[in-house]
Amino acid sequence: GEDVEQSLFLSVREGDSSVINCTYTDSSSTYLYWYKQEPGAGLQLLTYIFSNMDMKQDQRLTVLLNKKDKHLSLRIADTQTGDSAIYFCAESMGYGGSQGNLIFGKGTKLSVKP
Amino acid sequence: SAVISQKPSRDICQRGTSLTIQCQVDSQVTMMFWYRQQPGQSLTLIATANQGSEATYESGFVIDKFPISRPNLTFSTLTVSNMSPEDSSIYLCSVGGVAEAFFGQGTRLTVV
Numbered sequence: 298g299e300d301v302e303q304s305l306f307l308s309v310r311e312g313d314s315s316v317i318n319c320t321y322t323d324s325s326s327t328y329l330y331w332y333k334q335e336p337g338a339g340l341q342l343l344t345y346i347f348s349n350m351d352m353k354q355d356q357r358l359t360v361l362l363n364k365k366d367k368h369l370s371l372r373i374a375d376t377q378t379g380d381s382a383i384y385f386c387a388e389s390m391g392y393g394g395s396q397g398n399l400i401f402g403k404g405t406k407l408s409v410k411p
Numbered sequence: 412s413a414v415i416s417q418k419p420s421r422d423i424c425q426r427g428t429s430l431t432i433q434c435q436v437d438s439q440v441t442m443m444f445w446y447r448q449q450p451g452q453s454l455t456l457i458a459t460a461n462q463g464s465e466a467t468y469e470s471g472f473v474i475d476k477f478p479i480s481r482p483n484l485t486f487s488t489l490t491v492s493n494m495s496p497e498d499s500s501i502y503l504c505s506v507g508g509v510a511e512a513f514f515g516q517g518t519r520l521t522v523v
Contacts, residue, residue: 399454
């Protein structure tokens with residue numbers, strides 16, 4: 298069945314890099330996503346990667362995808378206190394050409410210490 | 412990107428009552444999705460709502476408990492019926508493009 302696994306907690310110092318890891322089981326995933334959820338807020342789409350790509354960089358964010366191992370990671374460079382939040386990994390198999398039927402991990406709570 | 416507005420943003424309801432959550436999108440979309448996020452948990456898909464047809468429910472969710480309307484391509488409602496404290500969750504509406512998947516801010520429901 299489909300399953301997305303993430304470590305639950307990560308603590309880093311301000312200015313360091315954060316790496317959040319995720320593994321998934323369904324090799325037919327089309328897109329993989331990283332979302333950020335701050336306390337009391339909804340989900341903010343941070344970035345996504347198509348399943349035939351290895352890497353995607355967007356400013357401080359770098360996504361690495363190892364399709365063979367079904368491993369996805371999100372690296373945040375120069376982590377700031379404002380990056381403290383829960384980060385969710387999600388995969389989509391697509392549905393009628395629309396990405397919206399997502400399988401989510403349990404989320405990684407990132408704590409950034411000053 | 413799509414802008415999704417949900418109403419209400421939060422509510423406290425008595426057990427046994429029903430609450431209807433509205434989701435408005437700023438562009439026409441074929442499919443809209445409803446998710447539930449129980450306290451401290453991840454998101455679980457409740458159902459997929461297509462305009463002009465009945466919603467498709469995921470395992471563990473039924474139409475009698477979570478009726479959904481989809482009257483046009485920019486709007487959908489989710490009703491949480493005959494509520495119990497176990498229904499206390501955040502309910503989120505989502506739409507997907509060719510690549511991206513966007514979420515509303517969610518409706519934080521507390522059942523007392």
